[in-house]
Amino acid sequence: MSDINLKKVGAAAEKRALPAAVWPLVALAVILIIDVIISPSFFSIRVVEGRLYGSLVDILYRGTPPALIAMGMAIVIGSRGIDLSVGSVVAMSGAVMAALIHGDLSPVIIVFGTLGMGLICGLWNGTLVAVLGIQPIIATLILMVSGRGIALMINGGRIPTFRSEFFEFVSTGSIWVIPTRLFLVAFVLLVLWLLLRKTAFGLFVESVGSNTQAARLSGIGTRVVTLSAYGIVGMCAALAGMVITGDTRSSDAVYAGVDSELDAILAVVLGGGSLNGGRIYLGTTLIGVLIIQALTTSILMSGLPPEYNKLVKAIVILVVLLLQAPKFRTAVTALFRTGKGKAKS
Amino acid sequence: MNKSHLLGAVTFGLGLLAAAGSASALTLGFSQVGSEGDWRPAFSADMKAEAKKRGIDLKFSDAQGKEENQLKAVRSFIAQGVDAIIIAPVVTTGWDAVLKEAKEAKIPVFLADRDVESDKDLYVTRISADFNLEGRLAGAWLAAAAKGKCNVVELQGTVGSAPAIERKKGFEAVIKEFPDIKIVKSQSGDFTTAGGKEVTESFIKATDGFKDVCAVYAHNDNMQLGAIQAMKEAGLKPGKDYLMVSVDGVPDMFKAIKAGDANASVELRSDIGKDIYNVVEAYLKGKHDFPKWVKIASDLHTADDVDAVMAKRGIK
Numbered sequence: 001m002s003d004i005n006l007k008k009v010g011a012a013a014e015k016r017a018l019p020a021a022v023w024p025l026v027a028l029a030v031i032l033i034i035d036v037i038i039s040p041s042f043f044s045i046r047v048v049e050g051r052l053y054g055s056l057v058d059i060l061y062r063g064t065p066p067a068l069i070a071m072g073m074a075i076v077i078g079s080r081g082i083d084l085s086v087g088s089v090v091a092m093s094g095a096v097m098a099a100l101i102h103g104d105l106s107p108v109i110i111v112f113g114t115l116g117m118g119l120i121c122g123l124w125n126g127t128l129v130a131v132l133g134i135q136p137i138i139a140t141l142i143l144m145v146s147g148r149g150i151a152l153m154i155n156g157g158r159i160p161t162f163r164s165e166f167f168e169f170v171s172t173g174s175i176w177v178i179p180t181r182l183f184l185v186a187f188v189l190l191v192l193w194l195l196l197r198k199t200a201f202g203l204f205v206e207s208v209g210s211n212t213q214a215a216r217l218s219g220i221g222t223r224v225v226t227l228s229a230y231g232i233v234g235m236c237a238a239l240a241g242m243v244i245t246g247d248t249r250s251s252d253a254v255y256a257g258v259d260s261e262l263d264a265i266l267a268v269v270l271g272g273g274s275l276n277g278g279r280i281y282l283g284t285t286l287i288g289v290l291i292i293q294a295l296t297t298s299i300l301m302s303g304l305p306p307e308y309n310k311l312v313k314a315i316v317i318l319v320v321l322l323l324q325a326p327k328f329r330t331a332v333t334a335l336f337r338t339g340k341g342k343a344k345s
Numbered sequence: 346m347n348k349s350h351l352l353g354a355v356t357f358g359l360g361l362l363a364a365a366g367s368a369s370a371l372t373l374g375f376s377q378v379g380s381e382g383d384w385r386p387a388f389s390a391d392m393k394a395e396a397k398k399r400g401i402d403l404k405f406s407d408a409q410g411k412e413e414n415q416l417k418a419v420r421s422f423i424a425q426g427v428d429a430i431i432i433a434p435v436v437t438t439g440w441d442a443v444l445k446e447a448k449e450a451k452i453p454v455f456l457a458d459r460d461v462e463s464d465k466d467l468y469v470t471r472i473s474a475d476f477n478l479e480g481r482l483a484g485a486w487l488a489a490a491a492k493g494k495c496n497v498v499e500l501q502g503t504v505g506s507a508p509a510i511e512r513k514k515g516f517e518a519v520i521k522e523f524p525d526i527k528i529v530k531s532q533s534g535d536f537t538t539a540g541g542k543e544v545t546e547s548f549i550k551a552t553d554g555f556k557d558v559c560a561v562y563a564h565n566d567n568m569q570l571g572a573i574q575a576m577k578e579a580g581l582k583p584g585k586d587y588l589m590v591s592v593d594g595v596p597d598m599f600k601a602i603k604a605g606d607a608n609a610s611v612e613l614r615s616d617i618g619k620d621i622y623n624v625v626e627a628y629l630k631g632k633h634d635f636p637k638w639v640k641i642a643s644d645l646h647t648a649d650d651v652d653a654v655m656a657k658r659g660i661k
Contacts, residue, residue: 039551049580055550062543158383159538159567161597172578248538248571250597255537300547306504306533 024270024287027320031294038302051174055297063293064181065090065240067286069260070267071192072236074285077268079229080209080277081129081136085121086264088147089237090257093117094245095154098162107166115238121147122234126227144261151253161250171246181243188239192232192282202280205229209277263292270320291320372402373625374422375431378458379410383595387615388433388458395618399626412436419443423450429625433457444468453628457621469628470635472621476508479611479643480515483590486609486645487560490588493523495559498548499531500541500572502564509533512564512592529558534568541568545575555581560588566598566610573606584608594646596660602651612644 035042035055045054069086076083096117100110121143128139173180196202204225207215216222240260245251270288271281295316299309322328373396380386389405396403404427406418412435422430423446430452434440437460444467447454456471487495497520502509513531520526530548534540541563552558555576561583563569569591576583583589584606591598594612601607620641628635646654655661 041550041553049578051578053579055547058546058550062546157381172574244539248542248574250538250570252537252539255535255539296543297547300532300544301551303530303551306501306531309504309533 021272021284021287023324024272024284024291024320027270027323028287028291028294031291031298031316035294035298035301038298042301047177050177051179052177055301057179059290059293059297060182061179062297063289064179064185065243065257066260066263066267066293067185067289068188068236068240068243069233069257070264070285070289071188071282072233073261073264074268074271074273074280074282075192075196075205076136076229076233077265077273077275078209078277078280079205079226080212081226081229082140082265082275083122083125083230083233083237084137084140084261085125085143085147086233086237086240087257087260088144088151089118089121089234090241090244090260091151091251091253092121092147092154093238093241094251094256095151095253097167097242097245098160098251099154101162101164101167102160107164110167111242114242115235118234118236118238118241119231120234121237122231123227125234126230129230130223130226148253151251151256155251155253159250159252163249164246167242167246168249171243184239184243188236189282189286196280196282201225201228206278206280209279263289266317267292270317270324272324292317370400370402371429371626371629372404372425372427373429373431373622374404374406374419374425374427375457376406376408376415376418376422376433378408378415378433378435380407381410384613384615388617391616391618392621393618395616395622399622401622408435410435412439416443420446423447423452426450427452428629429453429455431455431457431621431625432461434459434461437462441467453625455621455625455628457617465637470624470637470639472617472624472639473641474613474617474643475638475640476511477515477518478640479592479613480512480517481519482515482611482643482645483512483562483592483609484516484519486611486647487562487588487590488520488523488526490590490608491526491559494525495588496527496529496557497560497562498545498552498555498558499528500534500544500561500563500568501531502533502536502568504533506536508592509536509564516562528562534563534571536565536567538567538571538574541571542575543571544568545572546579549575549579549581554579555587558587560590563589563591566591566593566595569607569610570597570601573601577606594644594654596658599646599651599655599658599660602646602648603655605648609645609647612646614641614644617641 042055045052045057047053073083073086093114097110097114100113125140125143128134129136170180175183204220207220208222208225212222241257244256267288268285270291271284273279273281273285295313299312304312375392377389378385380389393403393405404422404425408415408418415435419430419432420443430447432454434456440461440463444454444463448467454468456468458473460471501513530552532544534544549555561569561572563572569589573583573589576587581587589607590609592611594610598607598610602610624635624639
């Protein structure tokens with residue numbers, strides 16, 4: 001009986017189905033509203049030192065490295081893969097960048113070297129997955145563990161610091177009053193969107209993600225598609241490494257980008273992506289990133305003792321995920337209805 | 346080669362003859378953790394240099410981070426019949442058996458740096474710096490520099506770690522004495538530059554551009570370096586309009602102090618050889634009433650002595 005009820009409610013919910021982006025946006029809005037209550041000046045934005053300044057700007061600004069990584073992650077997850085090594089790739093590319101800056105090379109070469117490091121890492125992961133058929137979680141775990149060791153080796157076991165006008169401009173500079181790094185995200189978003197939606201590549205990745213066998217039988221070079229997906233996320237992580245390393249002007253092999261793989265995966269899931277692959281949502285993934293970053297910034301602003309940081313973050317994310325789960329929503333609606341019914345009788 | 350062996354034997358013999366009284370004939374065994382990071386190799390080098398200066402025959406053993414190497418080294422020190430053994434323990438547990446062997450052989454054991462979990466009667470004392478004292482020193486400097494009136498922003502280390510807990514407690518214990526000094530914001534920056542920078546950025550917004558804030562206290566230099574960057578990017582003047590005090594004494598912090606971006610750093614000293622040998626020699630001369638923890642005072646460096654420190658360390 002309750003089964004029928006549930007079905008009915010489900011059908012009703014489906015009839016007025018909201019677009020997938022609504023729930024993450026609602027969550028983001030709620031977090032921002034709470035922020036304004038905590039700190040009334042939260043939305044104020046002015047120009048300081050020739051750059052936009054304010055808590056909202058901080059969220060976008062600090063959200064840049066996770067946004068770059070998460071966009072790449074969305075593509076790999078779309079191919080039914082996963083990349084746990086992105087944090088280590090951040091550290092490795094940062095180490096390469098610091099070493100090249102100390103080598104007094106031109107910025108163009110350094111950029112290519114840093115991105116090259118990311119591409120090599122991505123292709124290594126892709127080869128393990130696509131050619132050798134190792135499960136993605138294990139294949140990328142290898143580089144996740146060994147990567148920081150390689151970065152430490154490049155850094156010579158220390159935290160090298162540097163000065164570089166170009167990379168300080170990329171990471172902490174601004175064009176007009178807008179931080180340069182936001183242009184970087186916009187650029188990457190545009191390139192990936194064109195690649196995914198204006199060429200067949202997006203469709204290929206999604207078909208590999210939904211059914212690799214069927215994709216191969218219909219003539220898609222699944223290996224090349226998978227390899228490319230990992231190559232892209234590797235380069236995205238290297239870009240994030242460039243921003244992170246340029247920010248503090250130092251390459252910290254142990255802590256640069258630590259836990260960023262988890263935040264990236266979480267952002268994809270908050271954006272409505274499924275770990276079963278088959279769909280790539282770049283836009284909502286970015287909203288997922290903003291939710292996580294808004295949460296982090298809010299916790300830092302709130303004056304909460306640091307012992308509670310992780311707990312609060314976990315609870316909020318659990319609530320957001322529950323809101324997004326259709327089963328949970330229908331169950332709650334059903335509960336609400338039966339409760340109402342009883343109250344009437 | 347033979348000659349040096351002979352010399353060794355003679356020194357050893359002398360050590361046995363002289364009733365452990367004359368400092369010149371001491372033979373000490375020192376089991377070091379390894380050579381990780383910047384601090385530990387400097388500590389090892391100082392132990393060797395100071396031993397040479399005092400005419401101590403130091404038997405140095407590098408455990409390369411492994412406890413079994415350390416146990417082997419200590420047993421070989423016992424077999425050689427050294428006058429005293431100094432251990433910088435790799436881990437805190439598993440020491441009872443070997444410490445008992447040393448006690449049976451009547452060789453006193455001293456701990457350097459880290460602590461061990463074992464019967465307190467099995468070693469003479471632990472000689473090391475004290476995180477709590479570092480926090481107190483930072484607090485005392487700040488209280489004096491701010492003339493007893495200051496709103497402090499604190500960047501904590503990794504939540505739950507010993508240095509974070511003790512540096513906070515020590516700092517708070519001192520500023521408690523001053524009713525007009527209080528911590529207005531406190532968060533963890535995880536001991537990293539990136540963490541310190543992000544937390545400081547949000548603090549600047551939360552306090553409306555560091556209004557009424559007078560100082561930043563960071564549990565380590567790396568976070569403070571991040572705070573300096575964040576403040577500069579927000580158009581603030583760290584080191585000039587705000588007092589900046591932190592702990593560690595890393596090279597980049599000395600550069601920041603020299604540039605006027607920071608004011609003071611409590612140094613985790615690596616030249617503690619003389620402090621350790623003073624205790625060991627005093628004990629062997631018959632002074633036995635040591636506390637179970639001999640705390641080594643930390644140094645504090647400011648713009649006044651930064652040039653001298655940088656010259657001494659070869660920091661450019």
